[in-house]
Amino acid sequence: MAVDESLAGRTFPPTDPYLVTEERIAEFAAATGGSWEGGPAPATFPIVVAFAAMTGLMEDPSVGISLHNVIHGEQRFTYHRPVVAGDRLSAELTVDSLRQIGGADIIGTRSEITDSDGTPVVTARAVLVHR
Amino acid sequence: MTAVTGLQGAEKGAELAPQEYVVTRADLVRYTGASGDRNPIHWSERVATSVGLPGVIAHGMYTMALVARALDTWAGGPGRVVEVGCKFTKPVVVPDDDEGVTVRVSGTVSSVEDDRVAVTLDVRCGDEKVLGMPKAVLRIPAGD
Numbered sequence: 001m002a003v004d005e006s007l008a009g010r011t012f013p014p015t016d017p018y019l020v021t022e023e024r025i026a027e028f029a030a031a032t033g034g035s036w037e038g039g040p041a042p043a044t045f046p047i048v049v050a051f052a053a054m055t056g057l058m059e060d061p062s063v064g065i066s067l068h069n070v071i072h073g074e075q076r077f078t079y080h081r082p083v084v085a086g087d088r089l090s091a092e093l094t095v096d097s098l099r100q101i102g103g104a105d106i107i108g109t110r111s112e113i114t115d116s117d118g119t120p121v122v123t124a125r126a127v128l129v130h131r
Numbered sequence: 132m133t134a135v136t137g138l139q140g141a142e143k144g145a146e147l148a149p150q151e152y153v154v155t156r157a158d159l160v161r162y163t164g165a166s167g168d169r170n171p172i173h174w175s176e177r178v179a180t181s182v183g184l185p186g187v188i189a190h191g192m193y194t195m196a197l198v199a200r201a202l203d204t205w206a207g208g209p210g211r212v213v214e215v216g217c218k219f220t221k222p223v224v225v226p227d228d229d230e231g232v233t234v235r236v237s238g239t240v241s242s243v244e245d246d247r248v249a250v251t252l253d254v255r256c257g258d259e260k261v262l263g264m265p266k267a268v269l270r271i272p273a274g275d
Contacts, residue, residue: 024165027161027164027165028165028166030161031158031161031162031164031166032196032200033152033158033200039208039210040210041209042199042200043202043212044192044196044199047166048165048166051166051167052167072191072192072219074216074217074219075191075192075216075217075219077212077215077216078213078214079213079214082210125216
């Protein structure tokens with residue numbers, strides 16, 4: 001079933017603040033076969049926060065998405081500064097675009113990730129394909 | 132053209148030394164925990180095949196994390212990626228054995244402007260391209 005057209009342009013409440021710790025960065029780096037020796041987190045680490053925002057969208061009963069029918073189609077990150085341990089990050093998701101192609105909803109999302117001062121850290125854009 | 136190992140002084144058209152990474156089922160399980168993406172298609176053969184996949188597949192974001200590792204290697208350190216993006220076009224199927232599967236990340240410098248280096252990537256598993264239009268912009272600090 002197609003999602004409601006009114007979804008386009010909607011902004012969802014920010015996610016609960018996520019505290020970036022050295023342990024979580026090291027765990028993420030190790031899980032992708034790398035190692036972390038201090039300094040900035042791996043570039044794709046902010047997906048942890050962006051994923052929470054996308055989960056909020058997909059689990060919102062008013063949106064009409066069935067979680068098991070969603071495929072991650074595209075992902076793009078624009079970094080305003082690197083993520084470091086001690087950051088308290090929150091993501092606010094906006095649905096930038098919505099179109100239907102061949103029975104699938106193509107949902108363009110933008111999650112603005114900010115620190116505890118509200119300063120932009122990362123913009124994470126994801127395209128979700130909902131069948 | 133010989134592949135260069137770093138981006139300092141690299142010119143448009145320079146080929147960056149390809150990076151190869153092995154992915155095993157154990158890695159996917161660890162990534163599931165570290166990322167919070169618990170979709171069972173990344174650890175259960177039964178669920179993966181039931182939704183029409185050829186087997187357990189790596190998270191798209193796992194493959195993108197390998198791209199980020201290659202970018203850090205080329206840039207000479209972490210924290211220099213300004214932009215990175217791709218489409219997830221083909222799954223990386225990870226067998227249930229100790230050898231796993233190898234992902235190869237190659238890159239070509241597509242433009243250089245001040246301290247910004249744009250890189251066009253080619254990410255393959257075997258002969259198959261697994262990411263669509265992967266590209267990145269890196270910032271190379273002066274005097275680096």
